Amino acid sequence: MVSPTLLASGGKRSPIRELSEYAAVQAAKIGRENVFDFSLGNPSTPPPPEVDRAILDIIQTEDPVSVHGYSSNIGMDSCRQAIAESCNRRFNRSLTKDNFMLVTGASTGLHIISVALNLSPDSEIIVIAPYFPGYRAAIQCGGNKMVVVPPDTEHFQIEFEALERAINANTQAVIINSPNNPSGTIYNEATIKRLAELLERKSREFGHAVYIICDEPYRELVYTEETVPYIPAYYRNTIVCYSYSKSLSLAGERVGYIMTDNDIDDFKDVWTALKGGAGIVANVCMPTLFQKVIERCVDVKPNIADYAYNRDLLLKEFKDIGYRFAEPRGAFYLFFQAPFGMTGMEFSELAKKYNVLVVPADGFGCPGWLRLSYCVSRSTVERALPLLRAIYQEAGAAAR
Numbered sequence: 584m585v586s587p588t589l590l591a592s593g594g595k596r597s598p599i600r601e602l603s604e605y606a607a608v609q610a611a612k613i614g615r616e617n618v619f620d621f622s623l624g625n626p627s628t629p630p631p632p633e634v635d636r637a638i639l640d641i642i643q644t645e646d647p648v649s650v651h652g653y654s655s656n657i658g659m660d661s662c663r664q665a666i667a668e669s670c671n672r673r674f675n676r677s678l679t680k681d682n683f684m685l686v687t688g689a690s691t692g693l694h695i696i697s698v699a700l701n702l703s704p705d706s707e708i709i710v711i712a713p714y715f716p717g718y719r720a721a722i723q724c725g726g727n728k729m730v731v732v733p734p735d736t737e738h739f740q741i742e743f744e745a746l747e748r749a750i751n752a753n754t755q756a757v758i759i760n761s762p763n764n765p766s767g768t769i770y771n772e773a774t775i776k777r778l779a780e781l782l783e784r785k786s787r788e789f790g791h792a793v794y795i796i797c798d799e800p801y802r803e804l805v806y807t808e809e810t811v812p813y814i815p816a817y818y819r820n821t822i823v824c825y826s827y828s829k830s831l832s833l834a835g836e837r838v839g840y841i842m843t844d845n846d847i848d849d850f851k852d853v854w855t856a857l858k859g860g861a862g863i864v865a866n867v868c869m870p871t872l873f874q875k876v877i878e879r880c881v882d883v884k885p886n887i888a889d890y891a892y893n894r895d896l897l898l899k900e901f902k903d904i905g906y907r908f909a910e911p912r913g914a915f916y917l918f919f920q921a922p923f924g925m926t927g928m929e930f931s932e933l934a935k936k937y938n939v940l941v942v943p944a945d946g947f948g949c950p951g952w953l954r955l956s957y958c959v960s961r962s963t964v965e966r967a968l969p970l971l972r973a974i975y976q977e978a979g980a981a982a983r
């Protein structure tokens with residue numbers, strides 16, 4: 584016998600994975616270059632050269648036993664201190680290594696935080712649609728209930744009335760993801776200030792902190808002049824979950840961290856519970872080689888030239904064709920509405936006929952919309968443009 588809950592969730596197919604597997608099958612039949620796979624959020628830009636240089640240097644100069652051995656569960660002091668100093672430089676903070684736990688990617692970080700924040704079977708964690716589908720597993724893994732705030736499909740900020748209605752005495756946290764997967768939008772300063780005011784009021788009302796879990800793997804992928812607000816500077820009770828998967832193109836290496844500042848409510852208890860959570864989800868340690876790499880690369884900037892090129896091209900073309908979409912300001916996704924009243928699934932199926940693979944956003948809490956990941960080569964985007972136009976035209980003709 585096995586867990587019925589896990590039997591149900593393990594048996595569910597992820598539409599993203601399904602599309603990417605379909606892409607592999609199609610590629611074997613018609614050639615990879617003829618399949619326009621916009622399904623996965625896997626970086627298409629190689630890691631910055633500093634990363635490879637660091638790997639080579641570490642391997643050639645350091646003791647292999649320690650490079651490939653375990654580190655302490657929460658990560659090496661020197662790596663955590665380097666990250667703290669980088670955050671202090673960039674966000675004007677006074678953090679030390681003791682504010683950081685290294686984790687095997689943001690996914691693990693979210694699972695750890697969820698486990699740590701579970702007070703009872705009634706505990707709830709709120710997500711704002713559209714949201715990263717991985718939140719569901721992380722929230723449930725902790726024994727919490729996931730509460731969804733419906734999307735603001737006009738500006739892709741936050742529907743505050745709906746958020747306020749969703750918060751109750753069982754609310755432990757709200758997950759904020761900006762720049763956002765899948766909408767590509769950035770929560771502006773006014774939104775973050777309003778969110779902080781609301782959560783401060785609600786924390787007072789219910790007599791306990793309602794935390795913000797600030798999930799920010801895309802912080803460095805920004806295409807406009809704006810600054811992504813650093814949430815701990817606006818709201819004390821923030822737990823940051825960061826990942827180098829996208830910024831340094833290290834998704835397969837599993838590198839990230841959890842951070843809380845000293846002034847978070849119950850700082851010591853939060854850390855003790857986070858350490859307990861790390862044990863439960865088996866975050867034994869982040870790979871030691873990559874701790875050493877991150878230590879040397881904390882201030883390395885990502886190369887976003889290809890993403891910016893793809894984004895600009897798609898934005899121009901989508902405007903011209905007539906698609907309705909969220910203006911992508913960060914991350915590497917274009918989020919658009921299925922035209923002519925189609926469902927996301929209908930549009931995705933139609934696009935498949937053209938070997939264009941885009942993900943229906945039902946699983947992101949935003950039915951009727953789709954996500955196109957433009958972390959692909961420039962030529963993939965260039966050659967897909969006429970197809971995206973033809974798909975729109977065929978959808979329009981069918982609707983008439």
Ligand code: PLP
Binds near residue numbers: 691838
């Ligand atoms: N959060 C968001 C919003 C993401 O898009 C992703 C990955 O796509 C993650 C978390 C997980 O990232 P990681 O690779 O660090 O586990």
